[in-house]
Amino acid sequence: MQRRYGRGRALVRPRLIAIIMIVLSLVVYIGQDRGWFSTSNDKLRTSQPGLYRVVHFDDGDTITVDMNGRTETIRFIGIDTPEIHDRRKAVQCYGHEAAVFTRNMIGNSRVRLEADPLNTNRDRYNRLLRYVYLPDGTFVNAEIVRQGYAFAYTSFPMVHADYMRELQAEAQREQRGLWSNCTPTPNEYGGYTSNDIQ
Numbered sequence: 001m002q003r004r005y006g007r008g009r010a011l012v013r014p015r016l017i018a019i020i021m022i023v024l025s026l027v028v029y030i031g032q033d034r035g036w037f038s039t040s041n042d043k044l045r046t047s048q049p050g051l052y053r054v055v056h057f058d059d060g061d062t063i064t065v066d067m068n069g070r071t072e073t074i075r076f077i078g079i080d081t082p083e084i085h086d087r088r089k090a091v092q093c094y095g096h097e098a099a100v101f102t103r104n105m106i107g108n109s110r111v112r113l114e115a116d117p118l119n120t121n122r123d124r125y126n127r128l129l130r131y132v133y134l135p136d137g138t139f140v141n142a143e144i145v146r147q148g149y150a151f152a153y154t155s156f157p158m159v160h161a162d163y164m165r166e167l168q169a170e171a172q173r174e175q176r177g178l179w180s181n182c183t184p185t186p187n188e189y190g191g192y193t194s195n196d197i198q
Contacts, residue, residue: 051110051135059084060098060149062127065111075127076141077116078164080153082178082194090196093182098149105143109134118157131160142167148177155189 055071056064060081064073082092084099113130115121123129132140144150145164148171152164172179184192 051112053110054106057099057103057106060095060102060144063102063106063111063132065113073125073127074113074130074132075123075125076132076144076150077119077129078131078153078158078160079141079145079150080191081144081150082182092194093197094149094178094194095197097177097181098144101147101149102140102144105138105140106132106134111140116158116160118159120156146171146176148172148174148179151184151192151194153189153191155191 052065052067054063055066058064058073061076061079062073063076064071081098081102082095083089084091084095112133112135113128114133115128115130119129121129134140142160142163145152145167152161152168154161154164158164171177178184178194183195185195187193
């Protein structure tokens with residue numbers, strides 16, 4: 001007796017291919033966001049001994065540094081300052097103040113950069129994710145949160161997650177910075193977002 005394959009079997013193959021393509025697309029998207037496909041050159045830069053000159057202050061949680069003749073954008077890991085440059089969003093309360101605070105705190109100092117072993121090397125915008133320190137050992141990321149210019153941004157694994165949350169609770173309790181001047185609301189990432197001012 002000869003077996004005949006009906007329409008059902010013919011439909012299974014395209015569905016299976018579509019599912020495989022969706023899964024592969026998700027793996028590539030997540031992998032790029034998490035830095036799984038970074039080049040060996042990127043992996044070498046996870047540790048940057050030395051001090052680097054800041055060439056531009058982008059906002060309160062992002063700077064650009066001269067890294068041995070190459071400019072790199074550095075996103076401060078573990079913190080989130082109110083937005084001032086995102087075209088998709090309105091300017092947020094205390095965004096300008098946070099940018100000024102970061103600029104004044106770092107000033108003309110060089111900075112030391114440290115990667116987090118629990119997090120990725122780069123974000124989806126290809127910025128290096130780093131803890132930033134002044135030559136005297138001041139932990140810049142932590143001070144920005146402690147003084148109320150940023151929220152703790154701990155939705156991803158990181159070594160200093162608990163510390164950042166403690167500093168945020170302290171700033172909130174003491175009503176420092178944006179905690180007394182803005183109306184922060186909880187967001188979908190488990191953190192806070194500042195209110196819009198424009």
